[in-house]
Amino acid sequence: MSNIFVSRSLDEIRFWSRIMKEHSLFLKLGFRCEDTQLINEANQFYALFDQLERKSHDFTLDADPQQIVRFNTEVHNAAVHIWAFKRKILGLVLTCQMPGANNFPLLIDHTSREANYFRTRLEQLNSGQLDPLPDAIINENVFFLRIMADHAKFIGHLLDPSERQLVEQARNFSHDFDQLLFQARDLDSMRPQSLTQPLLDQFLDQNRVSVASLRDFKKTARDLIEACKIKSIIHPLLADHVFREAERFLEIIDLFEQSLLHVQP
Numbered sequence: 001m002s003n004i005f006v007s008r009s010l011d012e013i014r015f016w017s018r019i020m021k022e023h024s025l026f027l028k029l030g031f032r033c034e035d036t037q038l039i040n041e042a043n044q045f046y047a048l049f050d051q052l053e054r055k056s057h058d059f060t061l062d063a064d065p066q067q068i069v070r071f072n073t074e075v076h077n078a079a080v081h082i083w084a085f086k087r088k089i090l091g092l093v094l095t096c097q098m099p100g101a102n103n104f105p106l107l108i109d110h111t112s113r114e115a116n117y118f119r120t121r122l123e124q125l126n127s128g129q130l131d132p133l134p135d136a137i138i139n140e141n142v143f144f145l146r147i148m149a150d151h152a153k154f155i156g157h158l159l160d161p162s163e164r165q166l167v168e169q170a171r172n173f174s175h176d177f178d179q180l181l182f183q184a185r186d187l188d189s190m191r192p193q194s195l196t197q198p199l200l201d202q203f204l205d206q207n208r209v210s211v212a213s214l215r216d217f218k219k220t221a222r223d224l225i226e227a228c229k230i231k232s233i234i235h236p237l238l239a240d241h242v243f244r245e246a247e248r249f250l251e252i253i254d255l256f257e258q259s260l261l262h263v264q265p
Helices: 002-030 036-056 065-094 105-127 133-158 164-189 197-226 236-261
Strands: none
Touching: 002 036, 002 065, 002 105, 002 236, 036 065, 065 105, 105 133, 133 164, 133 197, 133 236, 164 197, 197 236
């Protein structure tokens, strides 16, 4: 079990520390020139999570679990602070104290939800209190389906309006993932009666198809942006960022499906 704890902790930190680092950059790019204090804070968070990501690669799967507990706590503290930073920015934008800034309120909220997810996961790992499989399946899908729906909305708004076909595709994905999220929340509200293997199996199958389709769309968009073949204000790193998160969701669905196979009906 100690090897599993070390492996899962390092996997979460390596993935999400990079995500937090990139959030710092994206938020900074949306600030105004006069927002020097916020720019400096964003730079500090970028450096902090870059350092934590690098440090995570210094550990091996044979690391002392107590070392990883301490590292998880260190990273958790960083995640708490970047969450607070993001919520502060959201408050400034929603109270019209940053007119002309280019971060959508939903994007700021989106990044703060991911920071909260990250810190919660580290708390669960250190306490050894991960959700039981059926609950984890619903909780993870409710979280990631909303993330995917947000991504589709951001892509649709950041593409140039003249890219009509791609904008329409992004809108269609936004609608599809909103519907999947509503279905997931319905399953959530039906707990514990909804926690049956047949329902969860179908739930994962349906989501897998849609996430794979969105992942492929993101990959195409990323490749076109990197090759300067479409018009947008999407940073190439942002295009890759949302692609990696879709890949992450698919990996989680794979793990859930494998785990369900070993559950006795």
